[in-house]
Amino acid sequence: MDESSGPLGFRASDPVFYMDPLASASLRYSVRVRPRTTVPSAPDLRPFSLHHAVERPKPVIPSHRYSESLQVAVLPEPDSSGEEVPLIWSGGNDDEPDGPGGKKWRTKMKSDGEEGEEEEFGWEEVL
Amino acid sequence: MTVVIFAQDNDSPVDKLVLAMTQQGIPVFRADLSWFPQRLELDAEFRDGRWHGTLSTQSRAVELSDINAIWYRDPSAFRFAKGLSDAERSHAHLEARLGLGGVLASLPVLWVNYPNRAADAMYKPLQLLTATKCGLTVPRTLVTNRPEAVSEFAARSPNGVVGKTFGANTVTEDGTLKVVYTYRLRHADFNDLRGIATTAHQIQDWVEKKYEARVVVVGGRLFGVTIHAHSESAHIDWRTDFGALTYEIVDVPDDVDKGLQRYMTTLGLSYAAFDFCIDQCDRWIFLESNSGGQYSWLEEATGAPINQTLIELLADGAANA
Numbered sequence: 204m205d206e207s208s209g210p211l212g213f214r215a216s217d218p219v220f221y222m223d224p225l226a227s228a229s230l231r232y233s234v235r236v237r238p239r240t241t242v243p244s245a246p247d248l249r250p251f252s253l254h255h256a257v258e259r260p261k262p263v264i265p266s267h268r269y270s271e272s273l274q275v276a277v278l279p280e281p282d283s284s285g286e287e288v289p290l291i292w293s294g295g296n297d298d299e300p301d302g303p304g305g306k307k308w309r310t311k312m313k314s315d316g317e318e319g320e321e322e323e324f325g326w327e328e329v330l
Numbered sequence: 331m332t333v334v335i336f337a338q339d340n341d342s343p344v345d346k347l348v349l350a351m352t353q354q355g356i357p358v359f360r361a362d363l364s365w366f367p368q369r370l371e372l373d374a375e376f377r378d379g380r381w382h383g384t385l386s387t388q389s390r391a392v393e394l395s396d397i398n399a400i401w402y403r404d405p406s407a408f409r410f411a412k413g414l415s416d417a418e419r420s421h422a423h424l425e426a427r428l429g430l431g432g433v434l435a436s437l438p439v440l441w442v443n444y445p446n447r448a449a450d451a452m453y454k455p456l457q458l459l460t461a462t463k464c465g466l467t468v469p470r471t472l473v474t475n476r477p478e479a480v481s482e483f484a485a486r487s488p489n490g491v492v493g494k495t496f497g498a499n500t501v502t503e504d505g506t507l508k509v510v511y512t513y514r515l516r517h518a519d520f521n522d523l524r525g526i527a528t529t530a531h532q533i534q535d536w537v538e539k540k541y542e543a544r545v546v547v548v549g550g551r552l553f554g555v556t557i558h559a560h561s562e563s564a565h566i567d568w569r570t571d572f573g574a575l576t577y578e579i580v581d582v583p584d585d586v587d588k589g590l591q592r593y594m595t596t597l598g599l600s601y602a603a604f605d606f607c608i609d610q611c612d613r614w615i616f617l618e619s620n621s622g623g624q625y626s627w628l629e630e631a632t633g634a635p636i637n638q639t640l641i642e643l644l645a646d647g648a649a650n651a
Contacts, residue, residue, distance in 0.1 A: 241502070241503055241504050241505070242503060242504050243503055246524055246525065247524050247525070248525065248528055249524075249525050249528070250525050250528045250529050250531070251493070251523060251524065251525035251526045251528070251531055252493055252494075252495055252510050252513075252525075252531055253501065253508075253510060253525070254524075254525060255493065255510055255511075255513040256501060256508035256509060256510045257508065257509055257510075257511065257570075258506050258507070258508055259507050259508070259509050260507070261507045264340055267340060269339040269340075271387065271388065271389035271390075272389065273348075273349070273352075274348050274352075274358065274359075274360040275344075275345035275348050275349060275360075276339060276340045276342075276345055289345060289349060290340070290342070290345065291342045291345045291346055291349075
């Protein structure tokens with residue numbers, strides 16, 4: 204335990220949820236906590252469920268920027284008429300429904316298991 | 331009346347919904363909470379028994395009194411200015427949660443979903459109990475950190491057991507994304523249960539299933555879609571092999587429909603995705619619910635009008651709260 208650690212090995216800078224182990228509200232403190240350890244521990248210690256973890260490619264996010272006017276992600280460059288092009292429209296999958304102007308929805312729809320941590324919440328119980 | 335959406339700025343199902351709402355003339359204000367406090371400003375004053383003020387970005391603003399519904403869809407965490415110490419950052423986080431979050435939480439609007447209700451609903455053991463109380467069938471389940479208990483539980487299981495995580499099933503190690511899908515415990519696993527004692531584990535009876543189904547509940551409306559797996563790994567966990575899946579719209583049996591409506595009311599949810607196994611006797615076995623579960627790919631595959639139903643739910647807003 205280093206000098207800055209508390210009695211349970213936590214540090215003052217640890218997210219609050221570590222200190223409040225059973226309250227569901229504490230889950231909301233887990234928003235995008237960066238893992239500190241990046242290599243697996245010894246098999247005796249590694250959680251059993253993680254023995255069954257399989258490697259997957261990281262999701263690829265196409266180049267884009269956020270359009271304040273459309274309030275959606277758009278391609279980095281406007282089209283030839285100078286209009287912003289929503290990222291989800293393209294000439295992609297023919298099976299996908301048309302967007303306005305006959306444009307196609309880009310195949311970038313999330314599906315469970317591909318999007319990583321989806322169940323995270325942003326603030327404390329106040330009611 | 332305006333619909334507020336808190337989401338990451340590259341979330342494609344949200345993009346689709348925002349474009350459709352705009353096209354339909356429904357006012358929408360979208361922001362990511364990572365924009366607070368640098369690109370998202372709150373100015374709220376409590377007087378005359380309610381909150382007055384605005385939530386604004388550099389290009390638009392919404393009056394708090396004009397907000398009709400909030401879709402809370404996996405936004406990023408607050409992002410503060412560089413240069414804050416750890417202690418200052420921690421303080422700023424807490425103040426933002428309780429200040430911004432507190433004002434929003436006090437508004438008389440429809441939440442899809444209210445963050446605290448959604449967080450409560452994350453507890454899988456609570457899900458199983460709630461589902462049972464609501465008349466749904468659930469598999470026998472063990473939660474333990476005792477290796478012997480796993481063996482004892484499995485010995486009483488007619489078809490074997492599976493392991494699954496309680497929460498997010500992804501970890502990143504050494505720069506590599508790793509996913510823990512539902513896994514069947516084989517003979518070799520019972521000879522080496524190291525790591526069970528490290529933390530809580532969920533072990534469940536394996537259901538000999540014909541196929542699976544996801545039921546997306548939006549307000550009071552249900553969309554049932556069967557998921558047929560055509561590979562060995564997808565038969566265990568369909569998320570392993572999306573290319574091996576086919577989908578079909580299905581009518582949800584009445585008893586399951588009623589159970590899900592009760593479940594939503596009990597846990598205070600207005601949106602959730604439920605996963606079921608359909609066993610050899612055509613019984614629908616509840617596996618879990620996800621109050622942030624995905625639906626777009628099912629809509630794309632089947633044409634189920636989930637997005638439009640969600641739009642209507644949000645647009646009606648407080649009337650559904």
